[in-house]
Amino acid sequence: GSGAGYPGIPLAVLWGTPVDLLEPTRKKSDFLASVVAELGGLNRSHVFPLRAEQLAVERPARYRFAVARAVAALPSLVELACPLLEVGGTLAAMKGTPTSGERESGRIVAEMLGMIETGWSEYQLPFGGERRTVAQYTKNAEPSRSLPRRVGMAQKRPLA
Numbered sequence: 001g002s003g004a005g006y007p008g009i010p011l012a013v014l015w016g017t018p019v020d021l022l023e024p025t026r027k028k029s030d031f032l033a034s035v036v037a038e039l040g041g042l043n044r045s046h047v048f049p050l051r052a053e054q055l056a057v058e059r060p061a062r063y064r065f066a067v068a069r070a071v072a073a074l075p076s077l078v079e080l081a082c083p084l085l086e087v088g089g090t091l092a093a094m095k096g097t098p099t100s101g102e103r104e105s106g107r108i109v110a111e112m113l114g115m116i117e118t119g120w121s122e123y124q125l126p127f128g129g130e131r132r133t134v135a136q137y138t139k140n141a142e143p144s145r146s147l148p149r150r151v152g153m154a155q156k157r158p159l160a
Contacts, residue, residue, distance in 0.1 A: 001025060002047075005032050007067055007094070009042065018044040020063075024051045053148040056083035061142075069094040074106030076154040078137055082113045083147040085139045090118070093135045097122075106135065108160040114141035 002021040029049035119136030
């Protein structure tokens, strides 16, 4: 979910392009819609009060770029993003400090779904802050399995 709109709203402002914000909690999605309206439509951005699995059914392979922040483990994020991305599209997953096991599971799921890890950046927040990671995956081919699975399955029963 987009929560309070980070990083989607700052990215829309910075890039000057529309973004689609995904937030299944109605109260939060209503807030985001009011922020987008207050910002003059924010380059024709949209708020969808849906989960990723639901949006993937409505708008399959529609996106060139997806950003996820503090949503789930890497295997789940890769699975949730895959049906939303067009071939050649990229997922940027903003994480804390994933374990090597989580990274490996993410790589395995990516490979299963026609994606590949194309970047891994670690950095430390300023002023003595915590370490953070941005994992990047690119969709090279359509997945060999049917996606999306039912709502919540990517988190409850990860593929790896």
